[in-house]
Amino acid sequence: MLQVSGGTVRYFIDGTLFAEHGGDYYPETPQSVNFNLWFISGGLLGSATPRVYTQQVDWFYFSKNEAVAPAEITSRVNAFRSAGTTWKDTVPMP
Numbered sequence: 001m002l003q004v005s006g007g008t009v010r011y012f013i014d015g016t017l018f019a020e021h022g023g024d025y026y027p028e029t030p031q032s033v034n035f036n037l038w039f040i041s042g043g044l045l046g047s048a049t050p051r052v053y054t055q056q057v058d059w060f061y062f063s064k065n066e067a068v069a070p071a072e073i074t075s076r077v078n079a080f081r082s083a084g085t086t087w088k089d090t091v092p093m094p
Helices: 070-082
Strands: 002-005 008-013 016-022
Antiparallel strands (some): 008 016
8 A cells, every 4th residue: 555645655565564655766757657567569578479567456536635554445445345346547647
């Protein structure tokens, strides 16, 4: 989980704070959400067989103007699952 609030960026792994940075490392401009797969044409393998790639995301949660604790995010995501919600986009367009 990534939490950006109050001049500090906090990084959590499995709900545990891993690192935090501020100052020069705090975003100065609006941020965006991007899911990318990066590939080199032809790759490093000498094969003419096309390769197939699959990207799977279990969940992505965005909350604007609030710093949410990891346990609360898990609770909110579980509430979406319990309600059968499979997609809800609240990320603002740039």
